[in-house]
Amino acid sequence: MRYSGQTHILTAIDCIIFGFDGNDIKLLLVQRALKPEKGKWSLMGGFLQQDESLEQAADRILKQLTGLEGVYLEQLKTFGDPHRDPVERTLSVVYFALIDIHQYEKQINDEYHAEWFLLKDKPRLIFDHEDMLALAQQKLRYKAALHPILFELLPPKFTIPQLQSLYEGVYDTTFDNRNFSRKILSTGLLVKQKEKDKVNSKKGAFYYKLDKKKYKAKLGAFLNFIPNPDKFLQ
Amino acid sequence: MRYSGQTHILTAIDCIIFGFDGNDIKLLLVQRALKPEKGKWSLMGGFLQQDESLEQAADRILKQLTGLEGVYLEQLKTFGDPHRDPVERTLSVVYFALIDIHQYEKQINDEYHAEWFLLKDKPRLIFDHEDMLALAQQKLRYKAALHPILFELLPPKFTIPQLQSLYEGVYDTTFDNRNFSRKILSTGLLVKQKEKDKVNSKKGAFYYKLDKKKYKAKLGAFLNFIPNPDKFLQ
């Protein structure tokens, strides 16, 4: 059975992949394989297949590129301007992903010509991918101001100074380190480890792990990670 | 030109229409016109046409049903389970709308068999429309806790007690009226009028109007409309 006389449209899934390498927040881009705009930088995407859900498609595409499964993935928005793709009308359901770059150690770079870019010196993107990225950055800032999602970008063990530089990267600013660590520790989400990271400083900074249980409980809660959030959220 | 060999899928737009009548927050539903599930209650929807954007389609559908234009309308999420519609695979891009019920004075009820329901005694909805509604309610609570969007539901002139009962309806709770009015007035968004509403009380309550300029400026800002927001946001 079908609904008669209605328009059927192509649907793409595009993924905005944010990563953190311990110092900087970065964006994973690929070089487009199809004409037109072949070879230009673009978000990683693919077409929705007949028997998969949107989430399944996003997972599949993310795994194709990075080899990673179980990654934080969230639907951002659907873009549907009739002329957004010059080839033929294509809806794009956009997801964004947060991954720990060090956990991503893949060769697939070669296959898709993928590359990590600092947000500051990313290339121009095709179609409406610039709008998608801008919206994703806004959403990330918004959500991270209230919920502990940035932990998704960190390795299992991390230091408070690393965490702070992640937040500073996301908001493109600096925070007072005393207030920052107090606020973070007061959430009760972190468990102090015995070892220190001696790579990034002489004194060394204690490692922390995430308390997974509390983390899951607090993902939905309203916390206040950012001072004066208005300042950063347009 | 076309992308070859890819699946083309039907796309629907579904609208979750919240309204406020001065006392209660309500939901506008229609009786489905197509088989299967014909006659069952459903969100107002329609198919995406070839040459319209998603926003245009949502506007068109909303206008068909309510006769209203320029309504607050926001994309919620896209639902894409392969079997969500038993007839054939159909993506649904879901929008939610906020309208002042008194401004809505249309006959089109008849055409679409539309009806306003209290959230408490709404009928069971078809397909995955229950999930859509639950998500919309969650989003509305979330957003209204931080941004002054509930004003979209109010008539041009309204009283503080009305406003409070709107908030109380959305969060299904009661608030302290002293703290509520202080908080609302401290935003500077309201302009006190000379007249009073003498319908709902003997003493009468002063009308207020929204300061449109400040309102637009503060739509994006982080305000705190709700005490203990965690309590209400799962």
Add this chain to the structure above:
DNA sequence: TCAAAAGTGTTATGAGTACACCCATGG
């Protein structure tokens, strides 16, 4: 021994919250 980053403590301000009374009016 010194430079560089980690880590900790105090205070002032303002927002949030709990709470109780007076006011105006129509019936």
Add this chain to the structure above:
DNA sequence: CCATGGGTGTACTCATAACACTTTTGA
């Protein structure tokens, strides 16, 4: 005159934010 809902004021608590010094250690 009184019941009903509207409107205001105060004091306490707690989170936030501003701010400076000591500690550790590798070079």
